[in-house]
Amino acid sequence: xxxxxxxxxxxxxxxxxxxxxxxxxxxxxxxxxxxxxxxxxxxxxxxxxxxxxxxxxxxxxxxxxxxxxxxxxxxxxxxxxxxxxxxxxxxxxxxxxxxxxxxxxxxxxxxxxxxxxxxxxxxxxxxxxxxxxxxxxxxxxxxxxxxxxxxxxxxxxxxxxxxxxxxxxxxxxxxxxxx
Amino acid sequence: xxxxxxxxxxxxxxxxxxxxxxxxxxxxxxxxxxxxxxxxxxxxxxxxxxxxxxxxxxxxxxxxxxxxxxxxxxxxxxxxxxxxxxxxxxxxxxxxxxxxxxxxxxxxxxxxxxxxxxxxxxxxxxxxxxxxxxxxxxxxxxxxxxxxxxxxxxxxxxxxxxxxxxxxxxxxxxxxxxxxxxxxxxxxxxxxxxxxxxxxxxxxxxxxxxxxx
Numbered sequence: 001x002x003x004x005x006x007x008x009x010x011x012x013x014x015x016x017x018x019x020x021x022x023x024x025x026x027x028x029x030x031x032x033x034x035x036x037x038x039x040x041x042x043x044x045x046x047x048x049x050x051x052x053x054x055x056x057x058x059x060x061x062x063x064x065x066x067x068x069x070x071x072x073x074x075x076x077x078x079x080x081x082x083x084x085x086x087x088x089x090x091x092x093x094x095x096x097x098x099x100x101x102x103x104x105x106x107x108x109x110x111x112x113x114x115x116x117x118x119x120x121x122x123x124x125x126x127x128x129x130x131x132x133x134x135x136x137x138x139x140x141x142x143x144x145x146x147x148x149x150x151x152x153x154x155x156x157x158x159x160x161x162x163x164x165x166x167x168x169x170x171x172x173x174x175x176x177x178x179x
Numbered sequence: 180x181x182x183x184x185x186x187x188x189x190x191x192x193x194x195x196x197x198x199x200x201x202x203x204x205x206x207x208x209x210x211x212x213x214x215x216x217x218x219x220x221x222x223x224x225x226x227x228x229x230x231x232x233x234x235x236x237x238x239x240x241x242x243x244x245x246x247x248x249x250x251x252x253x254x255x256x257x258x259x260x261x262x263x264x265x266x267x268x269x270x271x272x273x274x275x276x277x278x279x280x281x282x283x284x285x286x287x288x289x290x291x292x293x294x295x296x297x298x299x300x301x302x303x304x305x306x307x308x309x310x311x312x313x314x315x316x317x318x319x320x321x322x323x324x325x326x327x328x329x330x331x332x333x334x335x336x337x338x339x340x341x342x343x344x345x346x347x348x349x350x351x352x353x354x355x356x357x358x359x360x361x362x363x364x365x366x367x368x369x370x371x372x373x374x375x376x377x378x379x380x381x382x383x384x385x386x387x388x389x390x391x392x
Contacts, residue, residue, distance in 0.1 A: 016228055016231070016232065018224065018225055018228050021221075021224045021228075022221065025217075025220065025221065025224070029211070029212055029217065029220075030209060030210075030211050030212070033210060033211060033212040034209070034210050037210055047212070047213065047216055050212055050216065051216055051219055051220060054220040054223070054224075055220075055223055058220075058223055058224050058227050059227070061227075116203065116206075117206070117207050117208070120203060120204070120207065121207075135200075138197060138201075139200065139201055139204045160190075160193070163193070163197075164189075164193050167193065167196045167197055167200055168196075170200055171196055171199070171200065174203060
């Protein structure tokens with residue numbers, strides 16, 4: 001049986017099919033959670049923001065325009081929710097490398113992890129929030145350049161610039177590990 | 180002349196770097212939302228759908244109830260006012276719409292066979308102290324116009340009803356005396372019974388004798 005697209009599931013959910021929402025949720029729960037988690041300072045806040053994002057999605061389901069790309073719509077809502085959180089807190093909060101650890105992971109466990117992974121996390125934490133979000137939309141959300149621009153509310157060139165810079169930084173961090 | 184656009188070297192390099200980075204990224208630990216969080220989100224979505232479903236039947240029910248109330252309100256307000264919409268008979272004697280209908284019936288009805296005096300309804304209304312209910316007037320008029328002798332004096336009830344449309348006692352007595360002179364005894368007796376029913380206290384001249392039992 002052919003797997004239904006996000007847009008078909010969204011249309012069915014908007015029409016009242018709960019199973020369609022379950023399928024959508026199952027498909028996007030992990031990437032969206034990590035997208036939020038990689039941007040905030042602690043897992044508890046990430047949980048709140050993740051749940052709040054989905055609640056906004058649920059409330060906004062009637063405003064979804066049939067045919068619009070679901071994934072970009074989902075991440076746009078989550079992006080706005082995270083931005084609101086940062087506005088309420090201190091703007092441009094910089095993440096510390098330890099904030100990138102998985103929830104529930106202690107320092108000792110972190111030490112034992114692959115060096116490559118920790119370097120990557122560290123490099124991600126050192127990016128500016130805008131560059132970090134651009135690369136997370138690509139790596140976790142799987143969005144194309146135009147969708148990233150739409151989610152961030154910037155033009156395509158700006159989105160590409162942020163992405164290029166972020167990728168260069170992460171690549172450099174991995175090179176350092178190899179050397 | 181248009182030239183087919185191809186990705187720039189810069190774009191190609193970015194795509195290649197992203198592919199490599201994605202591969203490294205996917206090898207990282209994949210954090211997942213806690214199970215309780217999943218349940219909370221799914222419950223929110225389920226509640227949202229159920230509340231919408233519960234509200235849906237109330238939507239048409241509410242509309243139906245509103246329409247029903249509107250119809251009832253129109254019925255209550257409009258129907259009692261309807262008779263008042265009809266213009267009353269005017270003083271010039273031109274019949275109002277309902278009087279017009281009675282007049283049409285009168286024209287089509289046969290003339291009375293007897294010589295009983297015509298009843299002037301307007302005059303009778305003016306002469307009688309107690310005004311007739313508006314709804315009774317057309318029925319009374321139609322009855323008076325029927326002209327059938329048997330109907331006219333069918334019962335005392337009818338006589339009482341018609342008293343409002345009848346002559347004053349003096350004029351009536353004159354007509355009764357005329358009937359006696361002409362020897363129309365049956366009509367005289369019926370007339371006397373009607374007179375007594377209409378004017379029980381009014382004295383009759385001795386020539387008319389005692390009223391029939």
